Amino acid sequence: GLAERLQGTLNRIRGKGKVSEVDVKEMMREVRLALLEADVNFKVVKEFISKVKERAVGQEVLQSLTPGQQIIKVVNEELTALMGGEQSKIAVASKPPTVVMMVGLQGAGKTTTTGKLANHLRKKHNRKPLMVAADIYRPAAIKQLETLGKQLDMPVFSMGDKVSPVEIAKNALEKAKEDHHDYVLIDTAGRLHVDEELMGELDQIKELTSPDEILLVVDAMTGQDAVNVAESFNDRLGITGVVLTKLDGDTRGGAALSVKAVTDTPIKFAGMGEKVDALEPFHPERMASRILGMGDVLTLIEKAQANVDEQKAKELERKMRTADITFDDFLEQLNQVKSMGPLDELLSMMPGAGKMKGLKNVQVDDKQLGHIEAIVQSMTKAEKQDPSLLNASRRRRIAKGSGTSIQEVNRLIKQFGEMKKMMKQMAGMQKGKGKKKGGF
Ligand code: GDP
Numbered sequence: 026g027l028a029e030r031l032q033g034t035l036n037r038i039r040g041k042g043k044v045s046e047v048d049v050k051e052m053m054r055e056v057r058l059a060l061l062e063a064d065v066n067f068k069v070v071k072e073f074i075s076k077v078k079e080r081a082v083g084q085e086v087l088q089s090l091t092p093g094q095q096i097i098k099v100v101n102e103e104l105t106a107l108m109g110g111e112q113s114k115i116a117v118a119s120k121p122p123t124v125v126m127m128v129g130l131q132g133a134g135k136t137t138t139t140g141k142l143a144n145h146l147r148k149k150h151n152r153k154p155l156m157v158a159a160d161i162y163r164p165a166a167i168k169q170l171e172t173l174g175k176q177l178d179m180p181v182f183s184m185g186d187k188v189s190p191v192e193i194a195k196n197a198l199e200k201a202k203e204d205h206h207d208y209v210l211i212d213t214a215g216r217l218h219v220d221e222e223l224m225g226e227l228d229q230i231k232e233l234t235s236p237d238e239i240l241l242v243v244d245a246m247t248g249q250d251a252v253n254v255a256e257s258f259n260d261r262l263g264i265t266g267v268v269l270t271k272l273d274g275d276t277r278g279g280a281a282l283s284v285k286a287v288t289d290t291p292i293k294f295a296g297m298g299e300k301v302d303a304l305e306p307f308h309p310e311r312m313a314s315r316i317l318g319m320g321d322v323l324t325l326i327e328k329a330q331a332n333v334d335e336q337k338a339k340e341l342e343r344k345m346r347t348a349d350i351t352f353d354d355f356l357e358q359l360n361q362v363k364s365m366g367p368l369d370e371l372l373s374m375m376p377g378a379g380k381m382k383g384l385k386n387v388q389v390d391d392k393q394l395g396h397i398e399a400i401v402q403s404m405t406k407a408e409k410q411d412p413s414l415l416n417a418s419r420r421r422r423i424a425k426g427s428g429t430s431i432q433e434v435n436r437l438i439k440q441f442g443e444m445k446k447m448m449k450q451m452a453g454m455q456k457g458k459g460k461k462k463g464g465f
């Protein structure tokens with residue numbers, strides 16, 4: 026994938042003390058191939074490469090003490106810029122309700138995302154959305170939204186499938202005003218392909234409801250096709266934002282990287298799974314570092330925050346940033362991760378997780394967690410703080426004390442070390458960026 030490919034190239038120069046123009050050229054060739062392989066639009070690639078090249082052969086990099094890291098920083102910044110730079114928030118109408126039209130092809134995830142968005146607006150923004158079932162064509166589409174409504178205990182407006190979508194939208198707006206809803210989310214019909222009939226109907230709904238937001242839902246797995254779909258919808262209807270769904274799947278990243286550049290509309294949300302809480306505001310900067318394999322600490326921390334108390338999460342964030350992490354933190358983190366659900370997804374957000382072969386694709390089950398716990402508990406306080414104390418005889422003692430094997434102890438110490446190393450690198454790059462908000 027893109028991440029692995031870029032990683033390989035970047036790792037080769039990461040530690041280099043001196044980088045020549047030839048190195049830069051060589052590297053840019055690799056980056057170019059990686060991006061094309063990830064199904065990024067070729068025009069976008071061309072422009073991207075020329076921007077990075079220009080900066081990479083400039084003073085900023087060649088005269089720096091750590092040119093390898095500087096280039097990674099440049100690539101990271103340009104990837105971020107490519108995806109829109111800043112996080113782009115959902116519209117808020119000056120006079121409620123804010124009307125949001127969900128549009129897109131069949132199967133892209135409109136209905137699911139409507140439910141997720143309603144949930145997000147209530148949970149994170151204290152809003153009171155009304156979902157509207159305006160897909161009268163797909164069998165069971167109304168039922169699907171109503172089921173989501175029940176599950177969330179949130180209202181869904183529907184009039185069956187004998188009334189036109191335009192009529193439904195009109196009535197829904199009246200209902201929303203009556204019941205003081207501050208958001209109206211209209212789930213529209215999709216087609217297999219962009220066609221005139223569909224666009225005509227969407228246009229009518231648009232005319233009638235004057236939406237504050239037209240969110241195009243596209244399936245990230247479809248790569249370049251997603252970008253083409255976005256271009257058509259934007260040309261014909263005008264869209265204000267994109268929701269990229271199925272980013273939890275094995276996507277090549279091409280859609281995320283091209284959609285903003287091609288349509289000049291920001292990606293506002295990312296769908297990360299089928300469940301109603303699997304929607305995240307899209308952060309270009311975090312996506313860029315995820316693509317570069319540096320992990321997505323902030324998202325991980327936000328997840329942790331929802332599951333553990335804030336104090337703990339803050340402390341964990343500080344420790345991650347400063348790489349000042351102990352075995353106790355490591356253990357606690359594994360425990361939290363376990364209670365946070367889909368482990369693969371979470372691990373992929375951990376800095377260096379991609380490289381932690383021992384952790385990747387591993388099911389951290391109760392038994393294993395028990396072993397890790399036993400190992401950490403068999404360490405002295407000093408050892409937990411400072412792994413460099415862990416010489417062979419201490420490791421033997423720990424294995425014995427925990428009822429595990431030397432191999433298991435060694436593996437854990439190695440994983441811990443790699444995680445710490447990645448954190449240090451990240452913290453270093455963070456400093457290089459100056460006082461920019463957010464971070465990774
Ligand atoms: P619609 O035709 O555009 O309304 O699409 P649906 O909302 O019915 O979704 C189509 C399928 O994609 C369903 O099986 C959803 O569960 C699934 N889906 C939607 N969003 C995501 C996502 O972010 N991740 C994953 N893995 N599946 C998704």
Ligand code: MG
Nearest residue numbers: 135136160166
């Ligand atoms: Mg649908």
